[in-house]
Amino acid sequence: MTVHFQRELDKLKKRILSLGAMVEERFRMAVKALETRDGELSRKIIEADREIDETEVEVEEECLKILALYQPLAADLRFITAVIKINNDLERIGDEAVNIAQRVENISRRPPVNIPVQYSVMAEKVEAMLKGSLDALVNLDLDLAYEVCVMDDEVDMMNRDNYDKIKDAIRNQPERVAYMINLFLISRHLERIADHATNIAEEVIYLIDGVIHRHRRRWEEKGEKPAGLM
Amino acid sequence: MPGKVDVRENAGFSMENAIKMATNHLNFYYGDFLALQGVSLEFYENRVTALIGPSGCGKSTLLRCLNRMNDLIPFTRVEGQVLLDGEDIYDPDVDVVTLRRRVGMVFQKPNPFPKSIFENVAYGLRVNGVRDKDRIGERVEQSLRDAALWDEVKDRIYQSALGLSGGQQQRLCIARALAVEPEVLLMDEPASALDPIATQKIEDLIDQLKESYTIIIVTHNMQQAARVSDFTGFFFMGELVEVDETKNIFTRPKVKQTSDYITGRFG
Secondary structure: OOHHHHHHHHHHHHHHHHHHHHHHHHHHHHHHHHHHOOOHHHHHHHHHHHHHHHHHHHHHHHHHHHHHHHHOHHHHHHHHHHEEEEEEEEEEEHHHHHHHHHHHHHOOOOOOOOEEEEEEOHHHHHHHHHHHHHHHHHHOOOOHHHHHHHHHHHHHHHHHHHHHHHHHHHHHHHHHHHHHHHHHHHHHHHHHHHHHHHHHHHHHHHHHHHHOOOOOHHHHHHHHOOOOOO | OOOOOOOOOOOOOOOOOEEEEEEEEEEEOOOEEEEEEEEEEEEEEEOOEEEEEOOOOHHHHHHHOOOOOHHHHHOOEEEEEEEEEEEEEEOOOHHHHHHHHHHHOOOOOOOOOOOEEHHHHHHHHHHHOOOOHHHHHHHHHHHHHHHHHHHHHHHOOEEHHHHHHHHHHHHHHHHHHHHHOOOEEEOOOOOOOHHHHHHHHHHHHHHHOOOOOEEEEEOOOHHHHHOOOOEEEEEEOEEEEEEEEEEHHHOOOOOOOHHHHHHHOOO
């Protein structure tokens, strides 16, 4: 293994983690905008998305270069493959954060509606999932990656719950339907971010043990994690 | 006739193909030096098995055990079994010449005889007692076709083999091995002396040949092992460390030593 190759791998790892940090920050901003209904902050988030998109392209090009020049094998190969996919999921999370910001901008211009839909718990959970998936990548923590996958079910449930509540609210106040739809879409975007965080966790699992764990019901049903491989 | 020996200890898979050759707890000594230790490995019929490992790990020694080429080296000793179709090739009543016809070998540096292309391929046939001119002619043409060389040499078949390019000479050596209708082909780094285009032709040829032969190849070139083989065995200091389907060895090897070797982290 050449020094040069190792350097490239280290550089790539730093890059993907820096993209992760950028996306985490963007998500936190979106949640803050959501809590405070801050239209101004929302606009800032929408404008800053380009930085994430550009970094995503750079990371992918780095990965292709490494594949072509070094023909990595085994764990190195799985690492590059995982980075390509995680890169994509992070960019999508950035997009969803922008989507949340757009919804917030939308509803901040209207008078609020009094319904028991509250996003702080859901947002906290999603933030924990995003952080957990990236920590699992940094530390190659198989247990943490599996934990993130489990948390996705809770977020799905919260989303369904929000859907029911907003459905009722639309029935009761049909004139406020535009507001309600935007409110529901926020829940949907949060749920999608959780899905992407789960994808990242599944990719970390693949990176560590070399077995693809998508379509996660399989490992849930099996009830046990496979032994670690190289 | 000995029964089928189960040597699946190292392999984590099961195959539908028959086992063409196998080693069973093979030890090999150069004098006092134990070059191969407890090697138990199966070679499946009509499949390509690659042997990889750092210099001095014993992979070429193992290859030469499979057709008893090591017999030509003084002070060597074999313990354990090497089986061809279930029979031990080191049995005292085995005819070594017949063995080497059934288990042919191609070497790293092309070594055509200083004869015509035709005579190079015909030589093995004549040595094995074939006299019929027509039969020899047929076999020479067929072997050159099987080695993907016929079209390139058919118009100069009586010219010296030494006038061929490196890649052509290597394919000639393959044709020479094929002429006597072997069952197994042993290849010791067959493309390492060749340029990339010639290498690719050899690799394509290996892919075609496996339909009719069982192929065992030693190579330093990991990408080549990855490209041409179905199974890969990793050797280190005389021991078989890991053997698996090639795709698994190169994407998720089970043993750290294997992973360290193929990712270039040692040696």
